[in-house]
Amino acid sequence: MAWFRRSKENISSQQKKDTPGGIWSKCDECGEIIHKVALEQNLWVCPKCNHHFRIGSKEYFSILLDEKSFKETDANITSKDPLNFVDTKPYKDRIKETIRKTGLNDAVRTGTGKIYKQDVVIACMDFGFIGGSMGAVVGEKISRAIQKALKMKKPLIIISSSGGARMMEASYSLMQLAKTSGMLAKLSQAGIPYISVLTDPTTGGVTASFAMLGDVNIAEPNALIGFAGPRVVKQTIGKDLPKGFQRSEFVMEKGFLDMVVHRKDLKTTLYRLLEMLG
Amino acid sequence: MPKVTLDFEKPIAQLEQKIEEMRKLSDNVDLSKEITTLEKKVNQLQKDIFSNLTRWQKVQLARHPERPYTLDYIEMMTSDFVELHGDRVFGDDKAIVGGFAKLEDETVMFIGHQKGRDTKSNIYRNFGMPQPEGYRKALRLMKLAAKFKKPIITMLDTPGAYPGLEAEERGQAEAIARNIFEMCQLPVPIIVVVIGEGASGGALGIGVGDTMLMMENTWYSVIAPESCSSILWKSWEYKEQAAEALRLTATDLVEQKIMDRIVPEPTGAAHSNPPEAAKILKGVILEELQKLKKIKPEKLVEKRIEKFAVMGAWNEKQ
Structure with missing residues (x-):
């Protein structure tokens, strides 16, 4: 034995x-x-x-923007907990704790910067902040970034990574889909380019609003991109999901992405596109 | 009398049954006095129960299987409805219906989620859960309405966009995003009415408008209370608490300045008297439509984008 x-x-x-x-x-x-x-x-x-x-806004800004060109805007907006939401713990405490742990104020950072000397307005989500979920703060900051792009007449880049809308802000979160898309409509009418970069994972309300609305949609390799999460889809159909389902290459094959780009080529790709659209 | 009785409706149903029995007996004996007393009692009871509903009870009412659905309201409110089909790309989704109809003298585009009444029709309607082609059909019809300068009325009643494999393959997220984006810019009046369940992006996909109405016993939120319970409480058992926490009733959403107006329902909710519910709704829609028709198309779009731009609340340190 x-x-x-x-x-x-x-x-x-x-x-x-x-x-x-x-x-x-x-x-x-x-x-x-x-x-x-x-x-x-x-x-x-x-x-x-x-x-x-998976990396955050700090890393993406360092990868994509020229050195020392990033100027953050609206950094001091934080969640208000408008519904006094309590689940297993109060949302207020969850926010405080996450701010302390991550050093971030919410799930998106916005600002201006340069890509090979080209001015851009940029927003990047942080999945580390409550699953990159979109509540009123994310909606407002994205919305202000779009307005900034409109005002400066400079292209907009949004890097998404999100589990979807933030449940603890309930209907307010849902309305951020309309809020951000409405602003993008204005940007589109003004003829200002918007490039959406989808990273792992981008699902739910963020995919169902600004992440899918780029003039050009780019994804990093093998990123999970979808509306419903794979667990929910699996539950719905009662079968195992095919390999690669909802991954960038799959989503591109189905016609919803323009390209899948390796992180090392992302900055050059953005530059080339901006050059052509500008 | 409705055939399906929710738990909290039972005391009312019992009394109504009693009245029914007495009526049968009254061929032989005069029971009219007793009947009148009981009827008064029923009325009072109905008022008491329906004025003190919990949020979860409202969710149940919104899902009542005998509640009027989109096609019922269209039939009761309009004449000469011409249903239009297909997204011109992939197929015709049965979970979203739409077409032109005459509302009084005016041609209006009606679009709404459609549920079924029994197993067979529910399967046909996919329980009111649209596929991407449903949203694309809706968008095609809305653009058609815009082309011919007809106002749009959308009716929301869905447990959510369908989370299936093919729906993902055909771009459920893109379809919803595109609809929201385009609805923000349509140069005709859009009135949105939540007539039952307003579940998340699946509802919002046809839910961006100038005037947002919510019927008294409906719900609208980012997630259904059961799913919220399963995610945040890690159990399906906390749906009542989740419903409370989500603040998803008509009163809540008017307070949150997301909805403009509550459409009252007859005592005992829409399912107890569908024609009356439709009559009230029609009145409100006509009234709101008159207001919107006075606004110039460019102004309408500008105001619509602005309306959603101010939704939400946050803290900002200077």
Whole structure:
């Protein structure tokens, strides 16, 4: 009996791949252990399997914008909890805690910057802030960014990553779909370019509003993009989902994206497009 | 008398049954006095119960299987309805219906979600859950209305856009986004009425308008209370609390300045007296339409975008 037990102990390669001391990151896709510095130099893309790590606004601004060109706007808008929403804990506490933990004020940061010396208005969502969910703050900041683009007559870029509308602001969250889309209608009428960049994951109300409304829709490789989440779809049809379902390449194949672009080529791609649309 | 009785409607139904029995007996004995007393009692009871409904009870009323649906309202409010079909791209979705009809003397485009009454018709209507082609059909019809300068009335009653595999493949999110985007710019009056369930993007996909109306016993929110319960409480058991937390009734949404006006329903809710419910709704729509017709098309669009632009609340430190 003894060697039965031993054989189990021996199959424990899992433990060896754990990340020690916060200097190393593990790739979710292939399990590769990558040094943090190497990962950053590779724009948070796994050098072995090309898996694009989820990153936030800080990283995207550093990847896409010319050095020191980013000027943040409307940084001090925070959620008001207009409905006094309480589920398992009060929404107010959830907000406070998330602000403390992430150092962010809500799920989007906006501002102006330069892409190879071209002026742009840019907004980037942070999935780390309550699942990148869109409440009144996200709606208002996106809406102001669009107005800024209108006023400056400069192109708009929005980088999305979101689980959808924020439940704790209920109907207010839902109305942000109309609010942001209405502003985009104005931008469109003024003939100012809007490029939407969809990253992993972009689902729900954000996909069902501004993320799908770009003059050009770009996605990063293998990003989850959809209306309903895969769990819900699986529940609905009662079958396993086909491989690659709702991933960038699939969504592009179905006709809803113009291109899937590797993170290292994103800045050049945006530049080329802006050059042509400007 | 409705055949389906919700829990909180039971005391009313019991009394009504009693009256019915007495009526049968009154061929032989004069029971008119007793009947009148009981009828008064029913009226009072109805008022008491319906003026103190919880949010969850309103959700149940909004889903009442005998509640009038879009086609019922069109039939009761208009004459000469010409239903139009198809999105010209993929197919004809049965969960969204639409077409021109005469509202009094005026030609109006009606578009709405459509549920079924029994298993068979519910399957046909996909329980009022549209596929992308439903939204694209709606958009085609709205553009048609705009082309011929006819006002649009949309009726919202859906448990949500269909979350199926093909719906995703055909771009459910894009279809809804496109509709919202285009509805913001249509140069004709749009009146939106929530007539039953207003579940999230699936409802908003035909729900951007100049005047937003909500019938008294309906709900509208970013998510259904059950799903909200399952996500935030990790259990389906907290639907009542979720309904309370979401503040999803007509009164709530008028307070939140999302809805403009509540359309009253007859005592006992729309299902207890559909013709009366339709009559009240028609009156309100005609009144609101008169107001909108005075506004110039460009102004209308500008005001519509502005209307949604101010929705929400936030803190801002200077």
